[in-house]
Amino acid sequence: MQKLLLTIDRISTFVGQTFSWLIMALTLMITWEVFSRYALDNPHPWAFDVMIMLYGSVFMMAGAYTLSKNGHVRGDVLYGFFPPRLQAGLDLALYILFFIPGVFALAWAGYNFAAESWAINEHSNVTANGPPVYPFKTVLPLAGAFLLVQGVVEIIRCVMCLQTGEWPKRVDDVEEVDVDKLKEMVHVKDEDIAKLDAYVVHAKGSQP
Secondary structure: OOOHHHHHHHHHHHHHHHHHHHHHHHHHHHHHHHHHHHOOOOOOOOHHHHHHHHHHHHHOOHHHHHHHHHOOOOOOOOHHHHHHHHHHHHHHHHHHHHHHHHHHHHHHHHHHHHHHHHHOOOEEEOOOOOEHHHHHHHHHHEEEEHHHHHHHHHHHHHHHHHOOOOOOOOOOOOOOHHHHHHHHOOOOOHHOOOOHHHHHHHHHHHHH
């Protein structure tokens, strides 16, 4: 089971990292549009619509990736102090009551929006000869599907945590600074830090 969960985590990670390259495309496009608009006096009326679509695609397709890393924002002022089993119980209830119905609705509605958009060959009507909208609307059901699958994985993790009392392992990705490894790299010990703290406190107390 753990192997299956990690496999789905890797798929979500791959999808999120692949779509993250749209950030580079978006940056280059904005740079070119600003240069074209102000230096060449040649603005493109479709540029703003395309920028929104690119950003929206990155935002939507990063949902499953972020969930696989447990990176979505939560009000964890108290949550972080709870034991793992209580955390898992709360998460499980919220996933079943809110997450699954909401994401399923997103995927279902997104599918209908995308199907209709493809059927009528929909283009943006904000400007004349606007860019096609149907590729962007296709992202809605795709993002919902990936997010729904990752949500099922998180539900299974909650059940496993309720059984064992520990959260299952996740796929390693970009990590925050490892303080212990940093200490080893710069050859600093806890005793040295304690002496420095004591010196700073003593120095502040000596000031008039």
